[in-house]
Amino acid sequence: MYKWIDERYNISGLLEFAKKKSVPAYRETIWYYFGGIALLLFIIQVLSGILLLMYYQGTEDSAYESVKYISTKVSFGWLIRSVHSWSANLMILAAFIHMFSVFFLKSFRKPRELTWYTGFGLLLVAMGFGFSGYLLPWNELAFFATKVGTDIAGQLPVIGEPLLKLLRGGEDVTGATLSRFYGFHVAVFPGIFTVLLALHLIFIQRQGMAEPEDWKDLPESERKYIPFFPNFTLRELLFWLIVINILAILAVFFPWELGSKADPFAPAPVGIKPEWYFMFMFQTLKYIPGKVLFLHGEFVGIAIFGIAGLLWFLVPFWDKRTPAGKRNKLITYVGIFVVTFIIVLTIIGYMVD
């Protein structure tokens, strides 16, 4: 059987490649597992998402009811929905940890710029998944979070207005918005995500795992590696098992709430909050006054986050010291500032109100 397949598809070549592949073994190796963890959670997202599709109805009149039906009537429906929601959040968390570890280990440097760019794209699409998926149960919190989120996009100069209409399918958040978000969530984003993910993984396979900066001066004999297969793969599988267990505990003991149905004529409830990964931006907007000089406060907020995001994306361009083999403390300080900012504003967001 093996011979039959090998003759046709050259499996031994693939195994040879897997045997040669290795991962640097040093005190930071633990961070190398998080990309794989994010991948596992994405696979769980796809599978649980397909199961939810069997019952979900994406219209203004039936979306909330269909999710309620899944959660209360369908056998294990509550569990599938809870797994989908929790694994989405864990996936974003794993992706954030993966991104910051790559940033601090400076693995984005030459020749891995494109891996960084595709990774950043994946994170943006993942956040798009989160934002669009949040609206699908058509509950009160999601309704207002979408109103705010799309209105922020509408504040952009020139393209703001058409973008707002494009996202909402009209002037306001209505059933038309739900239809569009449903389309983004189950068709547009999965398509983009799959292409970016394929590129991201191909780049990693072609270039191998990044080695620590100071290994450049180390003699070959002092560099330690572990084989990717089976050693690293088995350890990754162990991590996957741990994550699956955490996910199961969260999904079973803390089932995802549904809340009350969205009512376009009800006041925004006190304590409205977006998903936690948008919280730091949401909280920052609260502190920016209505007018900053002659500009709208929210425009200033969007501009600050837009520029910061662009600089983050372009880090391989402006980090000139690391590729030259010099330590770049500035990068580390920027990273520490960003992580601290995100964590502090997120905590404040949950503690205030």
Add this chain to the structure above:
Amino acid sequence: MFKYLEPPEVEEAKVSNVKIGEIEDMEKDSGKIIKFGNKPVIVVRKADGEYVAFAGVCTHLDCIVQYRNDLEQIYCACHNGRYDLNGRNVSGPPPAPLEKYGIAIKNNEVIVFVEKT
């Protein structure tokens, strides 16, 4: 393709006034959101019994506002925006006041109408 994605303009039903019930239907020092065509409008009955009405959408980021009698202000829960009972943005991020609607009382009935500017 962009033209396709741009939703066609929908003819809005033109509403110039809405009856919201009799004077005593709303308690003093309370507020509620009413449908004005397809727009939300907040109607507040002040502690002294006077009625006022404003556009119900926060000028900051589009959330629907509410009346808070503990503050005697109109409040937006999304970003802690506050307006006084003249519709003026007095605190938080809202950049502009709420658009004012008129109130008329006819035969003990409260009518909200669009004020001509």
